[in-house]
Amino acid sequence: MCSCNDKRSKQTLRKYFRKELYKLKAYTPGIQPNPEDKIIKLNTNENPYPPSPTIRKEIDRIIKNQLLKRYPNPNSKDLRKEIARHYKLQESQILVTNGSDEGLALLFKGVLGKNSTVVMPYPTYSLYPVLADIQMNSVNIKKIPLLQNLHFDFLNLQKSKGELLTFAHPNAPTGILEEKEKLINLIKNFSGVVLSDEAYIDFSPFGSSLISEINNHENLIVSRTYSKSYSLTGIRVGYLAGNENSIRLLEKLKDSYNVGMLEQYIALAAQIDQKYFLQNRKKVIIEREKVRAKLIELGFEIPKSDTNFLFAKPPKGLSAKEIFDSLTKSGILIRYFSDGISKDYIRITIGTERENKIVTNTISSLITNSFTKN
Template sequence: MSYALPHVERITPYPVTEAALDRSIVKLDQNESPYPPSERVIQLLANMGEHVMRQYPDAAASQLRETIAAHYGLSRERIVIGNGSSELITALFRTFIDQQRTAVMPYPTFALYQVAAEAANAAIHFVPTHDDFTVDTEALLNTDASVIALVNPNAPTGRLLSRDEIETIVRRAPGLVCIDEAYMDFAGEEHSAIPLTLEYDNLVVLRTFSKAYALSGARIGYAISSPAIIRAFEKTKTTYNVSSISLALTVQAMQDQSHMLGIVTAIRTVRDRFITSLRKIGFQVIPSQTNFILCTPPARQGCPDAPQLVHLLADNGIAIRYFNVPRLQDKVRISIGTEEQMSILLNLLHTFYPNI
């Protein structure tokens, strides 16, 4: 028998992908960087001393917070570091939401939010996006929720709200607004809500080093908000929540902005070419401001539908993502890899969907 609490028994776990032991597999299923991190990161990792394993990490993450603060022109009191932004998502529900305070999000969005809400026994409500998957901001505001949470650009759609649209939501919201900017590096800092945290004390912005900085394995994310909100996060996050290794590597990555921007430029270029090629084959592609695209395969007789395509590509050594949930069942999500990886994928797609 299980001794778990009733609300835990009801949780459907977040779907995870097993690590690919075969390095020949083209992984286009988890929005990881196809490019290596900064050489500064690689060199530091190679030369680390034994003390980083023997001693506890800096629980305050002082150097990384100072580095992030300097980059954005903020004080470190406005920043908290998490074990990936995933830890801060779970902390959001533990800290600010319960059965009496409802969170609202657009649908579809990053599924971890629902899992985190269920784990915290917190109330969450979803508002459908428009037919083109743009966010219905008025519907979100009309819910009177205590917390509005948005992934911007959204996952898995890739749709982006402008900073002006975000500011309208923050200004009119009756409670807290959380903007998850995991993919904002690919959209551009001009769209980021981080500057608004200096004007509005009800705004939290989440960021991660997993995507554009090529540090998915380091598991480092951060939140930027008012000092009062950051103090609340610090009360509910785990002590020593990130390793000394990850903290040190992330400082180096943050200080090498030119490398990160090089990754962003490369992925944008490959993404836009890939979208053009997909549309020529007959795929319907939702415009994306991220390092992935959500698309619908052409409905041709004898050609694979979305779930069949995932299995066919897996048989050929390519992993992409399928979501067996409402509104996404006819679609696949494809992470953007290198030019060579996307060419391999396109060659296969041409064989599965020959021109009529």
Template sequence: MQLPAHGSNTKYVYDSLGMKQPEQIIDFSVNTNPLGAPEVLREKWDEWFDVINDYPDPYANNLMEQLAVQENIPVTHLLAGNGAAEIITLIARYLTGSRVAVIHPAFSEYATACENEDCEVIPIVLSEPDWNLDAAALENQLQGVKAVFLCNPNNPTGMHYQRETVEAFMEICKKTNTLCIIDEAFYDFLPEPVTYIKTVLHQEHVLIIRSLTKMYSIAGLRLGFLAGNPALLQKISKSKPHWSVNALAMKAGIACLQDKAHVAETRKFIEAERAVIFQKLEELGFEYSLSRLNFYLLRDPALPVQKRLFQYLLKQGLVLRHTENFPGIEGKRLRVAVKQPEANKKLLEALTVWKQEN
């Protein structure tokens, strides 16, 4: 059995390695908000119960209206999805049979979804440890490519590309007549969030993917959206199941968007916690990616691939995210979520012992 393609659902990691999952585990492989969902969801949950009796609004209008105000773009430029994952699938269906490129390292679903739709997927692999993107150098590679995916801020590195780079990338895509798809699922974790969503108002070749499941820790509810020009959104939405976004997700989404304090608190918490973690990793002699998000890449420079460290931690119930299916990284690093201080401390203690023993 192969290692699972995604984080979370830790049982599958243990099963794939023929290991027994310990009673107590800490899941560092899932990169949702360590502070959890906004408290308002718990408070309102019972009140929302009745919405499950009826079919949800197929266009998620109330939610989209609120997003339109928040993002300051017309609602006609937005499409709701059952998580960003559904949005990626819809885009892939729209691209069926085309040549598509993915800038790696990146979330694995772009390639998987496009391959499932018989696309020819061209990997463009950036070099570690900086993963710099030289937009101008891509012009040749993007000739004849219908669409390209860029994950910014980046999963798995936690880093983000500079504004000049992203703007140059969008320009090159325009020149080569390539649809430029930027996934901003984690943009709101940046200490100073940068978004390119407004570009869709004047650039028809740009699509921006967003998720609400990360910042608001509602991965089990599923909620995301796509921003783009209305004619293109209409084509992309053709294969969308009519009621794909459920009514509880809509209620929760609206409440989440109103909770600005939760977002501010999350950013502050993560920045402080990440600084503590990085300092300790430095002391212990581990390498880490210069992440500005709620996860980072970890590497013991003594190991060419991190499998032994991965399994050592799994035995103790500390589940990190393998990187076997991230082209360009392929096991040379492990992805780790920033969790609550107690959990982070446990991991750092385990890493301390690892270094003493190895």
């Protein structure tokens, strides 16, 4: 219960902080239970398989040589060099960040001034509107609703004007991969900066990324992360790739030592070990197709996914919220979004084969019991 002193303290604090701060809505992440809890966690699109075993050698090397008492390289030099080599880019075209979210934040800060406009398909990654609002510059957020088939409305996106166009490629939460040529045409015709957020692109067919288009479009920035396909959610490393002049400007906004030494070399080891990365990628894709087929068999409507999750509409007679609540009670965490078209869907991260079987069996029993009662 709030005391009178607490109330007075809150009122006094208002004179110290910007008034806009009190109106902001914070980003709401998925539930993060204790990692040691016996819960099947399929709500935040993490990779169910461990990261490359080569990272242990890097950790041991850093500890053995007592390197943690020194500051890390401020520009993540070795990792930056390897990323550039992998994509046949210049090092000056890469900016390593503290998770891809930092990269997104830097871009929003660097592009969106007072009364600027950011355009986005909707629904999409729910952090985008939050990043626009926290600029506290009266940024206009123009949301272009998805079509009935859950694809981007390219016609209305083409007509939209703004300083920044941002989209997830493939989209979240739908998991749908849009045609590359349509996206390239959108980039060509948009007057401002275009951000392709490719957190899930590694689960898509090879060649789907827009990173190959960077040298053809000076207004294109691509965001990538090690969280999903490299199983490194816990260390927070991502990067931006783009025109070297754009990257040079964005570098001015980052923290002095934004990525820790351990993080830099763990990500580097994972980046180099492409054989292990491809093995894990293949396992996730195989499981994704098995789970999708099983849920469709149970009556779900699920668009083709090119990510590590499924956006699933339950069969008639059972709501998405009911399934979410029932699975939560059973110790299975999935994601439910209560607004717009998302309220009719659940989002399920692809887990291990064992986890996926438990989830589909639990859902099957839930459906059977539901229709038996009716």
